[in-house]
Amino acid sequence: MLKVGLLGAGRIGQVHAVNIAGNARSTLVAVSDVFEASAQSLGATHGCEVRSTEDILNDPSIDAVLIATSTDTHSGLIEAATAAGKAVLCEKPVDLSLERAKACLDATASSGKPVMIGFNRRFDPSFATLRGALAAGEVGKAELLSLTSFDPAPPPVSYIKVSGGLFRDMMIHDFDMANFLMGDRPVTVRAVGSSIVDPEIGAAGDVDTAVVTMTYADGRIAVIKNSRRAVYGYDQRIELLGSEGLLQAQNMLENTVVKSTTAGVVSAKPTYFFLERYMPAYAAEWEAFVSAALDGTPMPVTLEDGIAALAMAEAATHSFQTGQAVDVSL
Amino acid sequence: MLKVGLLGAGRIGQVHAVNIAGNARSTLVAVSDVFEASAQSLGATHGCEVRSTEDILNDPSIDAVLIATSTDTHSGLIEAATAAGKAVLCEKPVDLSLERAKACLDATASSGKPVMIGFNRRFDPSFATLRGALAAGEVGKAELLSLTSFDPAPPPVSYIKVSGGLFRDMMIHDFDMANFLMGDRPVTVRAVGSSIVDPEIGAAGDVDTAVVTMTYADGRIAVIKNSRRAVYGYDQRIELLGSEGLLQAQNMLENTVVKSTTAGVVSAKPTYFFLERYMPAYAAEWEAFVSAALDGTPMPVTLEDGIAALAMAEAATHSFQTGQAVDVSL
Amino acid sequence: MLKVGLLGAGRIGQVHAVNIAGNARSTLVAVSDVFEASAQSLGATHGCEVRSTEDILNDPSIDAVLIATSTDTHSGLIEAATAAGKAVLCEKPVDLSLERAKACLDATASSGKPVMIGFNRRFDPSFATLRGALAAGEVGKAELLSLTSFDPAPPPVSYIKVSGGLFRDMMIHDFDMANFLMGDRPVTVRAVGSSIVDPEIGAAGDVDTAVVTMTYADGRIAVIKNSRRAVYGYDQRIELLGSEGLLQAQNMLENTVVKSTTAGVVSAKPTYFFLERYMPAYAAEWEAFVSAALDGTPMPVTLEDGIAALAMAEAATHSFQTGQAVDVSL
Amino acid sequence: MLKVGLLGAGRIGQVHAVNIAGNARSTLVAVSDVFEASAQSLGATHGCEVRSTEDILNDPSIDAVLIATSTDTHSGLIEAATAAGKAVLCEKPVDLSLERAKACLDATASSGKPVMIGFNRRFDPSFATLRGALAAGEVGKAELLSLTSFDPAPPPVSYIKVSGGLFRDMMIHDFDMANFLMGDRPVTVRAVGSSIVDPEIGAAGDVDTAVVTMTYADGRIAVIKNSRRAVYGYDQRIELLGSEGLLQAQNMLENTVVKSTTAGVVSAKPTYFFLERYMPAYAAEWEAFVSAALDGTPMPVTLEDGIAALAMAEAATHSFQTGQAVDVSL
Incomplete structure (x- = not known):
C-alpha cells in the first residue's frame, strides 16, 4: 500500500x-x-x-x-x-x-x-490503443503525424500572462505526445501563430492559434495544431499516416444519440471539459505511478521526458518569435 | 448491339x-x-x-x-x-x-x-456488396434480417387508391430483397400497420406505416419496416445478423460535409429522391439485362421472382386485414 | 444520508x-x-x-x-x-x-x-438523452419504435432452463424501454422466435432469436429484436421514427481509434460486457433511488412498471407458443 | 450550343x-x-x-x-x-x-x-458545400484551415522527374483550394518535406511527403499535408476551424456497407482512383465553363488563379530548398 x-x-x-x-x-x-x-x-x-x-x-x-x-x-x-x-x-x-x-x-x-511527470494523455485509452497499434506495425512505419488539440474556450488573459505562453502551457502536451508516438526527438521545429481568437491574448505577448511542424532525422514529419477556442467542445485528435495505413484517434462524444431531421443529421458534440475527456486517463496514470513506485519498475514518464517537451516548447516559442526554423538536433 | x-x-x-x-x-x-x-x-x-x-x-x-x-x-x-x-x-x-x-x-x-423484372435494388452497389459479403461467409450463417425502407413523403391519396396498397406497391421491393438475401422463401408472414402519417390514407383503406415479420423453415427470421414518411430523406437500410457478425448497408448521404458548432455535430442527410439514391442501381440493372439478353444467359431477376414477391405482398395484406399469421409455406 | x-x-x-x-x-x-x-x-x-x-x-x-x-x-x-x-x-x-x-x-x-424496480437502461445517458429529445418534440410525434438488444454470447443452457425464457429474462428490458419511451402500453403483441443460435436452447423449450411487434391504440408500432449472440459485442440500440425525424441511440464503442488499411476502415467494437456498457446507468439509477428515498419523491420506476413489463413478456411468450397475436389491451 | x-x-x-x-x-x-x-x-x-x-x-x-x-x-x-x-x-x-x-x-x-483553369476540386460537391457553409457564416470567421491530400500510390519516378516537383504537380491543387476557401493570398509560406515513401523520389530531387504552413495578413493560418502514398485510397479532406465551429469535408467511401465481427467494425475504404472521386467535380466544372462561355459571365477560375497557385508552389519549393520562410506578400 x-x-x-x-x-x-x-x-x-x-x-x-x-x-x-x-x-x-x-x-x-x-x-x-x-x-x-x-x-x-x-x-x-x-x-x-x-x-x-x-x-x-x-x-x-x-x-x-x-x-x-x-x-x-x-x-x-x-x-x-x-x-x-x-x-x-x-x-x-x-x-x-x-x-x-x-x-x-x-x-x-x-x-x-523516481520522478514521474503527469503527461496524462499518454494514458488515454484511445491514444494508448493507437500507440499500441502503431507499435504492433498495424500501419507499417510511421511517416506523418498530425496532432489536433483545441480547447473549448480560452482562459482569462490574467492566466495567459503567467502561463509561459501557448507553446509551454498548452502545446507541451502535444510535444510530449509526439515524443511518445514517434519514439524520437525532432531535428527541426517551425512555429507560426496568431492571436486571432482574442487580440487581448496577442497584446499579452501570446498566441491563441498556432501550428508547429517538426522534422525528424529519418524523414518523418509531425504537425501540431492548437487553438484556444473550439466552441463545439474539447477537440483532441491524433492522425498518423504510416507506410501501410492511417491511424486516427477521434473525439469522445457526449452520448451516442443521432437525430435526423430536415435540418440534417445531428450527433452529440465532443465532451466539453478536459476532466471529463481525460478522467479515465488520470486514473490510469495514477495506476501506472503506483505500480512503478511499489514494484520498483521505471517510471513510465520521466523527468527527462518533461524536459524534452519543455525544450521543444522553448524552440517553438523561439521559432515563432524569430520567424526562423530552430535546430533542436543537438 | x-x-x-x-x-x-x-x-x-x-x-x-x-x-x-x-x-x-x-x-x-x-x-x-x-x-x-x-x-x-x-x-x-x-x-x-x-x-x-x-x-x-x-x-x-x-x-x-x-x-x-x-x-x-x-x-x-x-x-x-x-x-x-x-x-x-x-x-x-x-x-x-x-x-x-x-x-x-x-x-x-x-x-x-427471357423476361426480367425490374427490382432495381438488387443492383444497388452497397446492397450488392452486402450480399456478396454474406455469400462469402464473412458473417457466417444468416440468422436475423432487418430491412428499413422509409419514403421521404407519402404520395397523393389519389395514387394510394390505385396503388394496390403499401404491401404491394412499396414493400414489394423489400419482399424481393428478402428473397434475394435469404435465398429462400418464408413459411409465415405477419403484418401490422396503421395510417398514423395520414388518416386519409387509412380512409382509403391503406396503411402508411407497417412492420412485417417472416419466419423461415430453418429458423431464420426477417423483419421489414416501412413508412411513407421520413422527413429527413429516403431511408434505405439493410441489417443482417449472422452467426459470426453483423452486416449493415447504410444510407447514401448528400455530401460528406460535417459541421460542428455549439448546436451539435451535423452531417448531411440521406439523399432525398429515389432516383438519386438508386441511379447507379438502374444503370447496373440495365447492364445486367443487356448482358443476359445478348449473351443468352439467364435473367438475373425472373418473372418467378416477381410473382414470389407479389405472393408475399398478398399474404402480408391478408395478415394485416385478419390480424392472423399467414402460412406461405405451400 | x-x-x-x-x-x-x-x-x-x-x-x-x-x-x-x-x-x-x-x-x-x-x-x-x-x-x-x-x-x-x-x-x-x-x-x-x-x-x-x-x-x-x-x-x-x-x-x-x-x-x-x-x-x-x-x-x-x-x-x-x-x-x-x-x-x-x-x-x-x-x-x-x-x-x-x-x-x-x-x-x-x-x-x-416506496419500491423501485431496477430497469437500469432507463438511466443510460444516451437512452435518457433520446427520451428527452422525444419528449421535447424534437422529432415530432412518435410513430415507429425499434429496439435492438443482442447479447454477445448465450448463457449456459442450465441458466436458460431456470430463466423463465428469453421474453421474461432478456426482452423484459426492452418491454420496459418501450413503455418508458412510448408512455403507453400496447394493445397487441405478436412474437416469433427460434433457436437458431443453439439448438440446445430450443431443446430446453426456449428461443435465442426473437422478434416482437406491438401495436398501440393510437396507431403507433414498436418492434423488438433480440438475439442471444452478437459475436462483435453487446449490441444495444434504439431507433424511433417520428413525424418530424428519426432518433437513434447507437452503441458505445471500446475506443475511438480508426484504422484505415488496404483491408478497409476498421473502428472499435461495441463494448462487450453489459456491466461496462451500463456502468454509468447503474450509478445514475442508484442516484435516482437515493434522491427519491431521501426526498420522498415518487420512485422513477415503480413496481407497477415491473409488472407491466412482465405482463408483456407473458403475452409474448403466449404469442410465440400459439402463433397468434395476443390482445393486451385489457 | x-x-x-x-x-x-x-x-x-x-x-x-x-x-x-x-x-x-x-x-x-x-x-x-x-x-x-x-x-x-x-x-x-x-x-x-x-x-x-x-x-x-x-x-x-x-x-x-x-x-x-x-x-x-x-x-x-x-x-x-x-x-x-x-x-x-x-x-x-x-x-x-x-x-x-x-x-x-x-x-x-x-x-x-475568357480562359478558365481546370482546378476541378473547386467543383467537388462536398468541397463546394463546405465553402458555401463558410461563406454563409455557419462557423463564423475562418481561423485555421487544414487540407489533407494523399494519393493512393506514387507515380513512376520517370514522371516525377518531369513533374516540376510535388509542390507544383500535386500540392498546386491545395494551394488553389486554400485561395478558394480563404478568399485571400497568404503572406508567408513555409515548407518541409522528405522522400520517406520512396528514396528514389528523393534521388530525383523531389519529396513524396510534405507539409506547408501559410500565414495570412489578418492572422489566419493554413496547413497543407501531402503524401504520395496512402495505401487505403485517395484521401482528400478539408477541415476549417472558425470562430463559431468546425467544418470538415470527409472522404467519399466505396460503398456504405459496415461489417461488425470479432475483428472490429469495418467500413469501406475511400475511393481509390482520382477520377472516381472527382467525376462529379469534372462534370460540374464543365457545366460552369459552358455557362460562362455561352452567357458571357466571368470564368469561375481564371488564369490569374492558376498563376497565384503556381506562385505559391514556387515559394513552397524555395522554402523547402532553403529551409527558410518565404515572404509572398508582395
Whole structure:
C-alpha cells in the first residue's frame, strides 16, 4: 500500500485525490494547500489529514507525494520531495524555465528516487490503443503525424500572462505526445501563430492559434495544431499516416444519440471539459505511478521526458518569435 | 448491339432511356407513350423514333422492350412482347393481382423469351456488396434480417387508391430483397400497420406505416419496416445478423460535409429522391439485362421472382386485414 | 444520508455496492448472501458488516435495502422489506410469475413504502438523452419504435432452463424501454422466435432469436429484436421514427481509434460486457433511488412498471407458443 | 450550343469528352492528339472528327477548346487559342515556370477571350458545400484551415522527374483550394518535406511527403499535408476551424456497407482512383465553363488563379530548398 501526501488541493488536486483514494494499492494520508480552506474541504471529503507541505515531506511514513501546486513551485518541490526520499508524481510542466528544469533534473538524479511527470494523455485509452497499434506495425512505419488539440474556450488573459505562453502551457502536451508516438526527438521545429481568437491574448505577448511542424532525422514529419477556442467542445485528435495505413484517434462524444431531421443529421458534440475527456486517463496514470513506485519498475514518464517537451516548447516559442526554423538536433 | 423499344416515357422511362442510350451494347430505337407529348419529348432528347406500342412490338428489328408503363398494363405487355419474340425488362410489380401475374407466367413460358423484372435494388452497389459479403461467409450463417425502407413523403391519396396498397406497391421491393438475401422463401408472414402519417390514407383503406415479420423453415427470421414518411430523406437500410457478425448497408448521404458548432455535430442527410439514391442501381440493372439478353444467359431477376414477391405482398395484406399469421409455406 | 443494506453479493450486487459506497448521500451498512464467502469478500472490500438478511431487515437503523438476490426470492423480499419499513430497490424482474408479482404489489401497497424496480437502461445517458429529445418534440410525434438488444454470447443452457425464457429474462428490458419511451402500453403483441443460435436452447423449450411487434391504440408500432449472440459485442440500440425525424441511440464503442488499411476502415467494437456498457446507468439509477428515498419523491420506476413489463413478456411468450397475436389491451 | 474542340485524348481528355458530350449545351466537334491512335479511338467513341490542333484552332465554327495536353504545351496553346478567338478551358497547371505563365497571361489579356483553369476540386460537391457553409457564416470567421491530400500510390519516378516537383504537380491543387476557401493570398509560406515513401523520389530531387504552413495578413493560418502514398485510397479532406465551429469535408467511401465481427467494425475504404472521386467535380466544372462561355459571365477560375497557385508552389519549393520562410506578400 502506497501512502501518499497530496500537495495542492485545487481542481486537478481533487481529481488526483479521487484516484488515490479509489486505487486499491494507494491511500491518501494527508493534503496541503496554500489555501487552507481548499485543503480542509478536500481533507473532509476524503477523510485525510490536513498538514503543511513541510510536515508531509518530513513524515517518514509517507511514501510518495503528488505535486499539484502552481507551476512555479514544481521544480523546488520535486527537489525537496526526492531529497526527503519520496517517490514523486508531478503535474506538467516541470518548470517554465528550461534551465531551471535541467537544474532540477541534476538535483534529483543523486537522490535515486523516481520522478514521474503527469503527461496524462499518454494514458488515454484511445491514444494508448493507437500507440499500441502503431507499435504492433498495424500501419507499417510511421511517416506523418498530425496532432489536433483545441480547447473549448480560452482562459482569462490574467492566466495567459503567467502561463509561459501557448507553446509551454498548452502545446507541451502535444510535444510530449509526439515524443511518445514517434519514439524520437525532432531535428527541426517551425512555429507560426496568431492571436486571432482574442487580440487581448496577442497584446499579452501570446498566441491563441498556432501550428508547429517538426522534422525528424529519418524523414518523418509531425504537425501540431492548437487553438484556444473550439466552441463545439474539447477537440483532441491524433492522425498518423504510416507506410501501410492511417491511424486516427477521434473525439469522445457526449452520448451516442443521432437525430435526423430536415435540418440534417445531428450527433452529440465532443465532451466539453478536459476532466471529463481525460478522467479515465488520470486514473490510469495514477495506476501506472503506483505500480512503478511499489514494484520498483521505471517510471513510465520521466523527468527527462518533461524536459524534452519543455525544450521543444522553448524552440517553438523561439521559432515563432524569430520567424526562423530552430535546430533542436543537438 | 441490343436494339431496344421503350414503352412508357414517364419519369422512370426517362431514367431507363438514359441508361439504354449510355450503354455501349444497347441502342434506343423507339419510344411509345399514351401521352404523345411525353413520347415526343423523350424522343427528341435521345434522337429516337416515336411510334405506337403496336408498331414497336411488330418491328422484327427490335430485340428487346423495356416496359415502363402503368402497372395495370404490365402483364398484357409482357405477354404481347414475348409473343412477338422480344426480350423483356418490365418494371415491378408484374401485376397487382397474383392470379393475373401467374397467368402471365404461364403465357410467357411457352414463348421461350427471357423476361426480367425490374427490382432495381438488387443492383444497388452497397446492397450488392452486402450480399456478396454474406455469400462469402464473412458473417457466417444468416440468422436475423432487418430491412428499413422509409419514403421521404407519402404520395397523393389519389395514387394510394390505385396503388394496390403499401404491401404491394412499396414493400414489394423489400419482399424481393428478402428473397434475394435469404435465398429462400418464408413459411409465415405477419403484418401490422396503421395510417398514423395520414388518416386519409387509412380512409382509403391503406396503411402508411407497417412492420412485417417472416419466419423461415430453418429458423431464420426477417423483419421489414416501412413508412411513407421520413422527413429527413429516403431511408434505405439493410441489417443482417449472422452467426459470426453483423452486416449493415447504410444510407447514401448528400455530401460528406460535417459541421460542428455549439448546436451539435451535423452531417448531411440521406439523399432525398429515389432516383438519386438508386441511379447507379438502374444503370447496373440495365447492364445486367443487356448482358443476359445478348449473351443468352439467364435473367438475373425472373418473372418467378416477381410473382414470389407479389405472393408475399398478398399474404402480408391478408395478415394485416385478419390480424392472423399467414402460412406461405405451400 | 441513506443507510443501506445490500441483499446479494454476487456480480450485480458488487456493482451496486460500488455505487452505494460512491454516492455522497448513501452509505453501505451491511451485506448478506446465501454464500457466506461472497458476503465476506464484499464486506471486506467495502468495510461493511456481514449479516443475515433477517438481521438487516430487522435493524431499524437501516433505511433501505437493495435486493440483488436470485429472481425467485424477489417478491418475498420486497414484501418483507416493505413490511419492515424499508425503501426498496429490487433488481428486475419482480418475479417470473405474473400472478405472484401482482400479489406482491397488493402486499406492498399497504406498507406505503416506496419500491423501485431496477430497469437500469432507463438511466443510460444516451437512452435518457433520446427520451428527452422525444419528449421535447424534437422529432415530432412518435410513430415507429425499434429496439435492438443482442447479447454477445448465450448463457449456459442450465441458466436458460431456470430463466423463465428469453421474453421474461432478456426482452423484459426492452418491454420496459418501450413503455418508458412510448408512455403507453400496447394493445397487441405478436412474437416469433427460434433457436437458431443453439439448438440446445430450443431443446430446453426456449428461443435465442426473437422478434416482437406491438401495436398501440393510437396507431403507433414498436418492434423488438433480440438475439442471444452478437459475436462483435453487446449490441444495444434504439431507433424511433417520428413525424418530424428519426432518433437513434447507437452503441458505445471500446475506443475511438480508426484504422484505415488496404483491408478497409476498421473502428472499435461495441463494448462487450453489459456491466461496462451500463456502468454509468447503474450509478445514475442508484442516484435516482437515493434522491427519491431521501426526498420522498415518487420512485422513477415503480413496481407497477415491473409488472407491466412482465405482463408483456407473458403475452409474448403466449404469442410465440400459439402463433397468434395476443390482445393486451385489457 | 457551344461547339468544342478537344486538344488531347489521353486519360483526362477522355473524361472531358464524356462531359462535353453529355452536357445539353455543348457538343464535341473535333479532337486532336499527338498520338493519332488516341485521337481516333476517342473520335470513334464520341462520333467526332479527328483533326490537327492547327485545324481546330483555325476553324471559326469552333467556339471553345479544352486543353488536355501535356503541361509543357499549356501556355502556348492558351495563347494560340485565345488569339484564334476561342474560349479556353485548360487543365492545371498553366505552366511549370511562373515566368512563362505570367507571359501567357500578358499575351492573352489583349485577346479579351475568357480562359478558365481546370482546378476541378473547386467543383467537388462536398468541397463546394463546405465553402458555401463558410461563406454563409455557419462557423463564423475562418481561423485555421487544414487540407489533407494523399494519393493512393506514387507515380513512376520517370514522371516525377518531369513533374516540376510535388509542390507544383500535386500540392498546386491545395494551394488553389486554400485561395478558394480563404478568399485571400497568404503572406508567408513555409515548407518541409522528405522522400520517406520512396528514396528514389528523393534521388530525383523531389519529396513524396510534405507539409506547408501559410500565414495570412489578418492572422489566419493554413496547413497543407501531402503524401504520395496512402495505401487505403485517395484521401482528400478539408477541415476549417472558425470562430463559431468546425467544418470538415470527409472522404467519399466505396460503398456504405459496415461489417461488425470479432475483428472490429469495418467500413469501406475511400475511393481509390482520382477520377472516381472527382467525376462529379469534372462534370460540374464543365457545366460552369459552358455557362460562362455561352452567357458571357466571368470564368469561375481564371488564369490569374492558376498563376497565384503556381506562385505559391514556387515559394513552397524555395522554402523547402532553403529551409527558410518565404515572404509572398508582395
